[in-house]
Amino acid sequence: MPLTALPPTTSPPAPNPPNLARRCRLLLALALVLVLASAPTQAQAAGVVELDRFAVVEPYVTVLGASPSGVLYRVSRLHEQRLVEDSAWVKPADGPAYQVDLSFKRLAGDKIFGAQPFGTATYQYIGSQQTHTCSGVPQPVHQFGMVDGVALFASFGWLGENGERVEVSPTGCRVTARYPAIGAEKLIAMDDRGYLTVDPYGGVNGERPLAYRAYAAPTSPRVVADGGYNRRLDGVALSGTAVSWRQFDYDQQPTTHSYVVRSSVDGSKAPQVTRVEGSVIDTAIAGGTTSWIGGLDGVTKSGSVRADGTRTAITGTTRSVVSDGTKFVYDTSGPTQGAPAGVDVAATLGGSEPVTRIASVGKLTPLAEQVSVGAGGVAYVDWQPPAESVNRRLYTQSGSTITLGEQTRLGHGGSYYRQVSREGRRTAYADDAGGLWLVGDDGVRTKVFTSTTRVAILGGNELRLSGSRLLWWKAKYTRDHCEPPNGPPNCDPVYGTVVPMLYDLRTGVSTELALPATKYRAVDLWGNFLTWADAQNAIWRRDLHSGAVRQAKAAGTASVRSVAVHDDWVAWATCQASGGDQCAQSVLGHRNLQTQAPAIQLTSAHTEVVRLSGGHVVYSTYPQAGHVPSTGTVKVWRLGTSATGVVGSVWWRTKFDVHDETLGWVGPDGIARIGPNSPFVAYPKYLGNGHAPASFTPATRTWNPEFGISKALPTCSLTISAGTTVRRVLPCATTTGSARASWDGRDSAGTLLPKGTYTWTLAGRDGDGTLRWWTGATHPITGTVRID
Known part of the structure; x- marks a missing residue:
């Protein structure tokens, strides 16, 4: 960009939810729900400028694995009450951290491992970014309870479903031994000495005894002593002969506490049981100390217990903990620390022992959802704290050079609606309550629509602001949904009829459009x-x-x-x-x-x-559909030809736009950007339906007409005439596509003109030619105004 694949034309183109689980919903969301990933920063094409690359979003760090060789950790962001994966990093013991693909989710020994659901395992050696893939061997067994592609690994490799031991090396993978098949039991933990399995169905009350098999004696399983604390156990850690897990305290209702249990796989030590406040999610072992992470009511409550029963605690900062064999490696996340988030190492969580910071993580840039471009102004929706935001920036463009003005936050956008449209001197957007707003560049705000339960709400389709009209969508209430599990008084309203609406900026009135539209509501203005x-x-x-x-x-x-x-x-x-x-x-x-x-x-x-401009169709393509995140490509297609060109990569399902020779889109890094398109010739057009009051009284007010123009109009005049005599020529040049003039009723000499009817004529031009009607007609654009 500029798109050299498309040569300039030489002429104009032809004429749309009180128990432990609820209290810990946010905590569990932060710790467990990890979705859509964004890519690293992409290289910019010539002239492209970024709109919202501001380091303002707090990162959340999750430590995925550790060993004497290094640490694997993931950086995420809070997005719609979920953690969105942003990047994954390896910190070698003897070098700086480097970024790796998000598919790597485990570390064991000197390797990191990745495995997709029903896919092929991959691995890298720490310090090397060469990815090895194993095919033709049994793939790793997934950890019990995990359905997101997370499998279990040891430093040698992994176990297959039928008990195959797969060892990996720089040159490939091979089966070196066969142990009893995992069978009906499920793998829940493993290390370099042996592995633990669990009955996935459990007993009547969810009892799940752990069985341990050493690689040296795989046919002689041992049942791990659990002291009766094995109901729906989870968060299992295995380190040599030591094993730990958590069980909720089900004897107390509502459930507000957990048991952290440590035992031995060889029966050498009796179970150590520690009752802690909150919902424990995971445990880890380092020497004689056991640590855990958990929380209550959205506040993390993590800590450690030594072999002698001494406890330490850390509140509100730690959401993940693993062991490197001798110490605990854990995250420090959240904005309350006064220091960057990062990865720390210590002998306990919250104890008096020294803490070593091995990696710091700075604030992240927001993720954008939509861009709308108008002449001289661009609006975009992104996740700048504290919530989803609608922002505006003015810009100037000279050839392929774009200069941005300062960002102005217009309001909070709704996570469902994500609607914004920019045109002329105004921005239309939907707020987080389902209200529809118009905001002028002068700060004047107009409420177009307020959603009302069981009457009508804002529809989930796109907005389109053009000239003096706004196309929007209303969803009408049709009935209540009261089927189980819903029922009086918990019925949910259903808004089954969605209709297009046309708002007139001149009158402030919305009118329903009677259009036989398809189910995809394909309408444009x-x-x-x-x-x-x-x-x-x-x-x-x-x-x-x-x-x-x-x-x-x-x-x-x-x-x-x-x-x-x-x-x-x-x-x-x-x-x-x-x-x-x-x-x-x-x-x-x-x-x-x-x-x-x-x-x-x-x-x-x-x-x-x-999308359409005066010279191109703009569209996006994706290599795959469904709800799998993917990066697409924004393309342009020259009008009247079969010639296409590539604009750049676009983030999954985000909204792009075009205005004249300026394009707007969201890259795979989640950053909103605008850039120049290849040039073309398109005459400026008067969009019609201008706001030109029929009369005014000079003693009380001026006449302030406004005309929507299809693009910036550097040369513009509004001529006032009486018959064939020109009385006044008013300037109306615009960089925004909204031509405005102001007349006090006086002629060019400053004399107040007598009452009567006068003719106004709108004219202008840019580098492509003279101003025309929206139809392409070239006769004068005129009207009348009366002085009272």
């Missing part, structure tokens, strides 16, 4: 032009001024997922082959309704949204 797809997948365009309707695409069986309109052009994306509700194969098309030439089409993968 550009000035006075409204386009939509009907239930038969035909596409239409209506001139809201004249009422004229034209058909852009005939009916068909392929569902229309998205439509876009700009000038004489209409573009669309249809789903040709569907996997579930995802479009595996898309067919894109665009057509000029002025020339009525046949549509031009191309095929794409998983394209659900198209």
